[in-house]
Amino acid sequence: MFVTPGLAAYSWAAIGLCSAGAVVVGTRRHAPVRALPWWMIAAAILAMAVGDTIFGSDVRVHSAAPVVADVCYLAMFPLLTIGLIQMVRTRAVLVDWSRTLDLLTFTCAAALLAWVCLIGPSLGADNLDPVDRSTLAAYALGGLLVLVTTVRLVSAAPRNASMILLAAGAFALLTADVMYALATLGGGWRAGGPGDAGYLLGYACWGAAALQPSMVRLTEPAAVRNSQLPLRWMVLLGLSLAIPPAVLLVEAATGQVDDGVVIAVAWTVMAALVITRLAMALRQHRQAVARERRLRRACGTLVAAGDTEEVRAAVHAAVSELMPAGLAHAVVLAVHDPSPEGTEGTGTDPVAGLIRQHPLPSAGDRHTRLLNTRILHPDLRERLHQLPATLACRLVVNQRDLDDPDLGTLLVAGEHRKLAAIQDSVEVLATQASLALERIALTDEFNRRSNEEYLRTLTRNSIDVVVIVDREHRVRYASPSLADILGVELALLTTLWDIVHADDHEQVERTLSASHRTAQPAGARDWWHLPRPDGSLMTVEVSCRDLRQDRMVRGYVITLRDLTEQGTGAGQRESIQRALSASPAAQNRVSGPGRAGLRMSRAPHA
Template sequence: MPRRVLTGYLAVQAVLGAAVFGAPAAAAVWWGAIGVVSVAAVGWGIHRHRPPRRLPWLLLAGGAGALAVGDVHYELSRRTAGAAGDVLSLIADVAYLATFGLLAAGVLGLTRTTVALRDRSALLDTLVLVVVTGLVTWTLVVGPAVTDVDLPAVEKALLAVHGLGGVLVVVVMLRLAAAAWRDPTVIGLAVGAAGMLAADIWYAAAELNAGWQPGHPAELGWYVFYVSWGVAALHPNMARLATPSAPGPDDIAAMRVGLLTITCLTVPFLLVIQAFAGEPAELPDGLVTAAAAGLTTLLAVTRVVDSVTGHRAAVHRERSLRRAGMRLLSATTTAQVAETVRRSVGELLPAGTGHQILFAVRRPVAGADGEPPDPDSVADWQPQVVVDDPLPVDAARRRTRIMPTRLLHPDLADRLAPAPAALVAALAGPDGHQGGRAAPAPSAGTGTALLVGAADGALAASRDAIEVVVAQSALALHRIAATEDAARRDRDRYLNLVAGTAGDAVVIVGADDRIRYASPPCSRLFGVEPAVLADWRDLVHPADQAQVSRTLGAAGDRDDGSAVGDQWVLRRPDGSHVLLEVRCRDLRRVPGVRGLVLTFSDLADQRRRDSELALRRIDRSAPGQNRRSLRRRFR
């Protein structure tokens, strides 16, 4: 159906176009018919394709109809003398003026809603280009032409409107075509606007010289306008062109800044031309005015470019912080938090800034019990340097501080070289937690710190954003620690329920050789209540620790997490011994366990139960068997 309609439309317009140039005496009829057919094509396209916003296309149809009304009345006014001819001429002039207003409003309506030009900034750029192009056209072409001929003021104004109106429509269409130059609808509109501009300029030149005659070759431009805009409306893409779209990213490309600079320098350039074209006495003043205007424009554009650059950097930081927040929100391990910190710091620093990222960890010191804490509690922070001195973090004023690299610990300064400055940030949660494990408060100069080595200016520009990432990382670490604590409590509660009703005892030993969990039967087996976070050596006599270390080492050497079986003879605090069957599994990589799981069975109790079962079977045996001998054997 659409193809047949398009073919019929082109056939009708071809016949009417041939009639315009073959029978110019009836030009009013032919131009009226061409305009009606073109408006009908736009109306059919609106009805068929149903664009989301019909107003721009209705305005374009109204512009084409107004142009047809003007053409008909213009042709009739040339053949009508007296007052009637003046009235027809006045109607034609009004129709022509309405044509440019309707066409400009329709095209600007497309630029406000189309997928090609999505934001108001593009519309403002288009308007600036229109104003500057109109100024150049008036100064260099239209103005000198209408002032050099002896015509009434009204006719001069109408000639100027023809030229400037065509320029307005063409410039807006070219801006639209540059944004979507492959769209058939945009191409049709641009070709029609160019044809109308060429016809208007040719018409103005003919009126200023020998006069306009019907059948002039310039009428081909108006004919192209009618046909092309009808074809554009018949194409299915006309609905997409009027589809409202969300504004795109608020960014300004270098090409747009350069175009705005050129348009702003157009006025000083025109002042220079007018200064050379005017009286010689006015030449110095004109040049000084043009130079001052050009310099002021360049300074203003430079200031705008600086503001745009700063705004672009701020938008980039905001997007980087948003991505970092989303990654930290979904992080479930300390390693993921460390990776997010590394990536976010690289994104927040200015583009092209050379930098080094390092995690400084103070070497763990002995606790209250004289034993060192877990050495692997910060193993996820890589690249890492372990130092003995307190870290240069002062959280009392700000979460970060910038200092010369040479003032850092030698091991840190060597890793950050050749960066002249370093930003130091404390990586610890509000309560001192770090990845689910206890860590000292940052103000104490202990724990873990993030160090970023780069130029002073780059660090100062990104300091606030990095502080935000560090604070969000602290919250993520606190959340991970709370989640692990809750999971550990749930696990302990479950193990207590299961192990409390069983004869076996369960002990979980962490990577730091400290007891993370001990089931209730442990106190009966070991003769002492195991304390959580106590070293397993506190439960085992020094003479028996070798066999325990051997079993734990064998389980740790198995990568598949399979169990290691063994038998221990342990000495209790009261001097008695207990024979235990031990099964040990390495589950340090399991998030809910993170330790070596040892299951103990008292072999003496097991053998006692086996003997009781054997005696009961003997008692139930047949009367002919020697029960007394069998009972003595199993006692």
């Protein structure tokens, strides 16, 4: 088109189709959360391409075609504006309108200056007919709309390649439109000039923006930003409010007020915007005070919580108060079991286990991220009632340390914008829940150690030996008398298999299984054999209770009583001897190879 203007129609058609096709391909490939904004941008590109094609075909022959081209161009502005508004809609623009109202105030001030200095004198030129004047005014209005939405996109969207390309394309379009307006007021528009380069850059930037993988983040919901007014923002707002009276003062000083109606309208709109902003600031302040009051109540409840279920109930109640009344939501507090990795702890939370198997996407530089529920595991989606968005908060004690191991995960599902509005409050609630869980865990550990020390003192000289075994069959606690009757000190990480004779390992398994099924208060009863360093065996009476569900024990409590010569009388030994010898297990032991020298055998499982 720059070299051969006669082929401009075909060139613009090909460029427009390529750009719109790139937007369609990028939207299909990356599947953003909200595809509508990108479809609107593709429609705007097609409308602009049709207008350029019609305008290019009329370069040499003047007809009514440019009017149709103007219609296509003017249709492009609302399509592009709606697309950009929809894109920043999930970037908290509807949650916090403060920045948008300020931008509209700045735009009114800039539009007033543009009208007084440029548009008004241009529309009064003698070389323009009423249609051209109306068209230029419509172009100016469309350009202002695109400018406002583009600035809002830049201020609200994350800084990535897709956002930069979108903004660059919009500014290139505005620059080309300004050049077109100036050329129309001058000697007329000429194809192949610098203005065409601006339109070409707009096509290229929009198509490339949709092909970037970062285009997905432009429609992801985001948390509400701090709406406090910085100093420079307040200065700009004050200057904007001073522009209408300043323009009126200048025109009055020159002796002729030509734009009194425009100044009055602009001042009225700006005053309404400022009053609306003040009203919203008061409403936000009231909402912040109410959220703080609810969080204080929730923190007080969490401080008094004595176990995980009470923490879970307090979190559910607090989230219900933070969410708007009547809005559907779901809360899941998944607490990780403190057992070693890979073990099936008695207190294992199914949701926590599911999250361990299918980790949630990283939150980047925060412990909290707002996700789409559809990317989660189907079981998680079911627990979250298939709601559209999910706020995932890691339960960590140190919020500043991203590598700090988490105690669990708080999942709050609901509507995107409402979750974005309470994200900071949910982060505070998750932190308080983490502290409560950590306090409960430390209290349980302290009580457990105190109880073990108390038990150790009581059983120091007892003939009964108390052994606490965890789920991995490791001896977590043993009475001091165990070392006395075995004649050897227990090593670190000793397991139950190290102190029980190898022939009794299957019997031990059956005893542990029976302890889980029995309803007797004393647990399952049995007899085991413990080897001594000299090779001899000692027979012990076993009472095993399954207390894995008890958060203070979390294991098997096994009581051992020595039944050999050192621990029982002659009559009792003889009766136990007869019972053990008559058992099938004893007969198998005696008849087995290498076992003839054993005087006592194990009894069948009781």
